[in-house]
Amino acid sequence: MGRGSRVTPTSIVHLPDECLFLIFQRLDNSSDRNSFGLTCHRWLQVQNSCRKSLQVYGSHQSQATSIFNSVNLYKLLQRFRELESLSLTGCMELPDSILAEVQSYGTKLRTLRLDGCSDTSDYGFSLAVSSCSFLTLISLDRCKISDDGLHTVARSCKMLKDVSISFCRRISDSGIKSLMTYCHQLRSVRASHCSSVSGIGFEGCPQSLTHLDVGSCRLEPEGIQGILSGGGLEYLNVSGRTQVVHGDDLAFIGAGLGSRLRTLNFRLCRTVGDLTIMVIARGCPLLQEWNLVGCDQIKFSGWDSIGSNCKNLERLHVNRCRNLCEPGLRAIRDGCPRLSVLHINRCPRIPNAALELFRNHREGRVEIDPREVLCIAPTCISPNCREHQRRH
CATH class of the missing domain: 3.80.10.10 (Ribonuclease Inhibitor)
Structure with a gap:
């Protein structure tokens, strides 16, 4: 360095974002990771961008763990913009404005859990999934989603591999058929206690479907053949089935x-x-x-x-x-x-x-x-x- 040249002072705040990302990812102490964003707004943005998973407990949980209300939830979704996994389990009264916010994650979101969101309408579900075309897992247990809502989910999320719709009383074989028609990479479906499902909607299911739970469904003989039609099942739950239409129709499983x-x-x-x-x-x-x-x-x-x-x-x-x-x-x-x-x-x-x-x-x-x-x-x-x- 020549005589008279000036030395420009540098510090950690001059590091590019890529370096800050690497620093944050290498922090193995939870306290350090939680306090990282307290340094400045820029570091907070880096911390927020590194958050890939968010789980919010609904109001049915204990008051000590519940952080759910519409305002707080909206702020959380605004803050964490790079989520790949989102769980809103038990958030029974989800306004459409919240579900519309899920669209902003687009193709980044891979996992969505809305179990127990019992007051959400088909329109709300369609808002949540309309832009999330790369979802691989969706869980809607105990929701009021109907066949129309499941049709929208299947048509919007053709990359789905794992679907859970247990205790969804408004789902019938028509909704199941939508999944089989549009989602050709399915590997697991949980549809237990869906009293309107007879099994025929599974006819033509992909061979990739290896895990199927249809316990306590009203399976018919044609439905038994339907759930086996893909030929790839490794796990099958038909527990709680008491009705018999034509003799020992469960024998189809061994055919x-x-x-x-x-x-x-x-x-x-x-x-x-x-x-x-x-x-x-x-x-x-x-x-x-x-x-x-x-x-x-x-x-x-x-x-x-x-x-x-x-x-x-x-x-x-x-x-x-x-x-x-x-x-x-x-x-x-x-x-x-x-x-x-x-x-x-x-x-x-x-x-x-x-x-x-x-x-x-x-x-x-x-x-x-x-x-x-x-x-x-x-x-x-x-x-x-x-x-x-x-x-x-």
Whole structure:
């Protein structure tokens, strides 16, 4: 530097935004990250831009955790403009102005959860998703969305992979058909307790659909064939189905298109008999977990078929199976080499001595769990599963 030249003072505030982004991303202390934006408005903008996820608890939560009101929520959405994941779970009274603000995230938004937003109209949902064409997950459990609203969602968000619409009473097969028509990358659909869904809307579903929950829906025989039509299912929940129209129509599951199934939930399907069990046991050789809680019409032929054919079975739920007998338990014991957990309780024809013989024969390699299975997680029907415990 020549004599007489002046040195321009520099400081951290002269760093370009790219450097400030790198600094913020490398902060591993939550206190430092939270106080980063207190330095100046420019640093606050950097902090806001780095925020990719926002979860707002609605008014149904405890007052200590609830931050929901329209003014606060609007300010939050204005502040964080680069969100990829947004959850407004339980915000029951969402004004259209708030849902319109979701549009501003455009193609950046990937995940949207509006569970329990019970007063939101179809028009409100259409405002929220109209510009979010790259959404891959949307959850609308316990909402008042109708078939028209779901049609708008499907048409606007063709990249959807995971959809949850459980307890949406206004959804029928017409709305499901919209999803199958427009969303060709679907891999998971949760539509349990949708009483107007018979299953026929799933006809022609993509092969990418591997996880399907239609528990407590009014499935018809044609609907059973519809949900299997894609041929890619690995997880299927049809629990709570009690009506039978034409005999053991659930036997369709073992007729070929369900050959990839690894997890099957028949909990409280009280009309399931031996014929259904035998067809499925032969037709679904990859089954690893089978929930038969409350299926008290299964007799020895069914249990014997499980033992003879389900060589990959690792977890079996037989609570409250009143016709499970000692020979049936023996068939499972001798025929399922990979079985590691047996959920068994309130089976009146199985004495404790039989369970001890079961343990001893398998040299302690089987855990006998007497607890009931009261509900299921999206990808597991075992109460010992960490994901299950986290959600319930």
